Amino acid sequence: MIDPLEINSGPDADPPHHYPPFLTRDLVPEVRTRLATQFPEIIPTDQRKPLVSEAAFLALALQLPHGENPLEAFNSLFSLPIKQGILETHFTHWETREAWRERYRHQRKNKLLTPEAIENPQWATIAPARPVVFRFDARNRSAIDAKLSQLDAQGIHHEERVEGDRLTIRVFGHRVMLAFPKTMCPFQCxxxxxxxANDGTRGYERPADGTRRTITPNNQFHAFRKALDATKSDEIHPPVVEILNDGSWYSDQEISPETHEIILADVAKRPYVQCLAVESRPDYLDAKGVGKIKKDFDRLRPDQQLKIYIGLETTDDFVASVARKWYGWAEFEAAVEAIAQLPPEDRNRISIVSYNIMKQWCMTDRDALEESVHLVEKIDALSRRTGIPIEVKHEPTIVSKGSDQHYFFHQITPEGDRMYQNLSYFTVAELIARLHLKGLTHRIAFGQRDDIDEIETIAMVPRLGNRLLHSPLDFLVYDAVQRFQTDGNIRTFLVNIYRALKDPANHFTNEFFSWEEELYGREGSALGKLIRDYPLNTLSEDEKRQIELQQHLCDFSEILEKDTSLQRLSSEDNQVGLRESIQQRFETHATQEGYEFFKVNNVISVDITKDDVGQSHDTVPPGYQVEVIIRREGIPSSIWLFIPKTGLEKFEV
Ligand code: SF4
Incomplete structure (x- = not known):
């Protein structure tokens, strides 16, 4: 018998470069200068929260000769997670982050892929998409007409816009997102x-003689096609297909050229697909990588676009360093500049998206917000300079088992606080409001809640008095953010989020008020300002209906979460029964309310407080996180329910 943990342990491929152990050490000369000139100013007052980059400077200050007492300053300034994260060896009574991560990695590896699963997608779902934009010379009528008739034939919604001698066609619709088995990413952010999900994939088959087989491009192709079938793509025509495996599409060690060939040939044959999106680290996007991009363009139809997601995550090298990215802004910028060297016909077909994991373990909500605004401003400047369209896809972080967020989430301070708390979804909505005031919302998109595997808790609007439970208003905020990216219309966004901010008596809701107070103190939020100033007193009939339906969906979700028959299925771990019962309830509700039920997507068993190290104020019973996808006017909406194994009453305040 072969021990699965013996097989293929560790990364399947070596990282492509040798990286310094701690990126910020390169910053020492700059730190010296900054400390000499700025040290007194970085002592915050009670009102000010220290930014993580300042934590980096102070951490380094501990190693520098200095007249002040940096250790004392450090101790008084920074929160426990930052101190522990930076000075981990000083906290020997806790399991280290490395040991924590390894423990979860091994637990997961016990569930290695079976030979039968090798040709199945790891997951496939649909979500709202940013419009795909085609740019034409307005005089090139034949190319414009060809595109328009192709879109009309597929029933794909689009708009034309003339700007001087340029004509743009904006294509609207949804995206299909999928992943299939591959050689695992060799990094460990x-x-x-x-x-x-791919740990051990290269040696997936473990027959008695111990031989292993490698996944073939054909296996991956079958999984890819099944993902498109499972999301009814030939029926509902997604203009965007996103292949979101772990790691890098442009690393030959992870995805072979044959896989590029066979999958892109299929994408080229699907007339409804306007844009293919893939992911890659910037390490693989040098001149050689750009050559591979050119080959991909040759495989796609000449009218199809390519979008490359790059996990930049932050402009702050300290944050990049603690997240163990092994690259920072400079490497990202170099990749964009390399891509800008493509010939003009290909440059017209490419766009880049920078990921932003909004809240790394060392950040507060305020840090996450300010850094996200800063990231979009820098991306805007880079895009203008290079002429390459670049957006930022914000990922409101989830706590994923084995991650650093997970580790700090379960470390409880003596006061009963979790050392990491998920981002509030109000903070995500606030980012839209802040960027609207700067005229930069055309640069942003938002990820789904389940964009990272092994979910334990998700970013949400928490219930007052218990941060582990989502508020009934959570759906409104999540949905408003997701829908905003389809058209970027701030009025529609405010209509969608209205009931989360204002109650029927037109007062600010308690959840919003409490979030605003905690994030900004007396300063007030941009979201509050927008909803105060915006002329929503003249709602159209459609808008009133929209607000009413949103309210009904909130009420319905609340009823399901408190339904004792669903709680019984949850306590029996009857996942099939839970799925079927929730599906039936939604189908009936959809018929009554005039929307379309699409599917019950995720049914995830969670026991959130099981791994707590210490006693927290916030606690919930074990249960199931269930994601239901519905469609309204063709746009998907995702509703998350928590079905506990016992009643929630005693956990609510
Ligand atoms: S973020 Fe990307 S590069 Fe980093 S470990 Fe995950 S898949 Fe690999």
């Missing part, structure tokens, strides 16, 4: 557990 501290917030990410995606490679775990």
């Amino acid at each position: 501290t917030y990410c557990t995606l490679p775990g």
